[in-house]
Amino acid sequence: MSSTSSTPGPSGTSLIVTGTIGIDTVYTPSGHAEKVLGGSCTYFAAAASFYAPVRIVAAAGGDFPDSFRDVFRAFPAIDTAGLEVRPGSRTFAWGGKYMKNMDTRETLFTELGVLAEKPPEIPAEFRDSRIVFLANSHPGVQLGFLEQLTERRLVVADTMDLWINIARDDLLVLLRRVDGLVLNYDEAELLTGRSNTVAAARHILEMGPKFVVVKKGEHGCLLAHREGLAALPAYPAETVVDPTGAGDSFAGGMMGALAAGGGDPSSAESIRKALAHGTIIASFNIEAFSLERLKTLKRAEIDARYREYAAMVRL
């Protein structure tokens, strides 16, 4: 897939993400969606693109539908030059079902497809990327990716219980090479053995990163940074149609805001404010299946909800 020729960002803030493209089938108490565009890279990039140009590196199979390309075209700030379509392979497919309270889900099926093959290559023109997000994948793959980006200035990784369980040593190596880690509260407990989220996050700081963002879904997030702690509530959402991609769009909004922001992107203040942007984008994303809400979202809507949210926490 060729670049959609978005305006390239200033090299100092060029944002890159590697992660999955998925064909998702999702059941929620609000309805269901079959074979829709999903994947960590997709949600991340769509969210980030409201703030900054974003380069994606991901693989799909020959079954990747034209309609999915149209979805990407709805986000002109996504540069898809690094989207490798492999004709003889199949796209990663995932099926999941959310329970009544929307915060637990059951995986119905997982077909790895291209995810079981070699990772996608970074296009030459992406090598100067400075702001890097490693969506959830094997920590060894994440490490191999970041090492190719010699101009990197800020690297943030996501991870999950699978890698904590089966690739812990690789993950510990990765943690010494990244600036930030994003993970769910139960994964923070699994990684550290500490059930108190604050204690777990502080413990992870000792493993290497400058900061850790613990995602708590409808309960917001905790930031543990070498400079101090912060906590943000989720935007109080009454309409939750599909939580899929909430964490990835949250990370996309955060990283996009960091890439767009002027100051030191690794300072606690920059990250705290960026987390608020992630919170707002994620709150829109969950209002519809797949990328349906983000596709029609306008920057003015984001700004209006951001102001509303900021007023909610103003002391």
Place this chain on the structure above:
Amino acid sequence: MSSTSSTPGPSGTSLIVTGTIGIDTVYTPSGHAEKVLGGSCTYFAAAASFYAPVRIVAAAGGDFPDSFRDVFRAFPAIDTAGLEVRPGSRTFAWGGKYMKNMDTRETLFTELGVLAEKPPEIPAEFRDSRIVFLANSHPGVQLGFLEQLTERRLVVADTMDLWINIARDDLLVLLRRVDGLVLNYDEAELLTGRSNTVAAARHILEMGPKFVVVKKGEHGCLLAHREGLAALPAYPAETVVDPTGAGDSFAGGMMGALAAGGGDPSSAESIRKALAHGTIIASFNIEAFSLERLKTLKRAEIDARYREYAAMVRL
């Protein structure tokens, strides 16, 4: 027990609470405490007393130890003229055990004692109270209490699953007579049948009150007000020794701040800021068993943590 002759507050802001005095036995992963002072009225009043003079109306039995009186004396802004000690009766006693994650607990025993008798009387000199907190008890008793306070300006009630289950009709009557309701997120779901906290809180507004505060423990709180929504994270606490009284000290900090504040105590802005004070007081309370932490707490410590917390959520 006679008044500890605290400075009376200006009549416009005189704060009164009715609730329980308890003899608590508590086991937590951090240790245990046997037969220590507890109860909703106690925690509430201790917390509120950092902000405003507070009048308590509660009953205890002949077994009420002198050492408990000494604890009350550590909070000179608590006016104990309404603490009725009944020589032939026993004080309410409660035993509980907290699980590893501190957010679930098991009740080991409950001895109602004076709680099974008639409610305590409101001293004549308390009848002009304007700011009223009805700690958790039978909604019929709460209603009887508020009706005696003809000068009431702001009435906030707490409730629990027991009353939602066995005294729902009385609770619905009460809800049409109070300005605000404070309850836990699972109780909000039980009351409304809605698992989404925002939807549940909005539903409760339709039952009468101007505002609802949904407590989520370590996940902070949600305010649903006729003027709009707000959400606040908990103070990120690493040291949790005993969560007992967290909700009552939270309410005490909130109501104390409302009583002390200058503006309209029922406005969304007043309540949002008051909730932050409740959040901070509760975060201290859980650092030790019983009233041990609040007994030694200084206003300067509260102010320092409040500033730290405000910086954490500043956008």
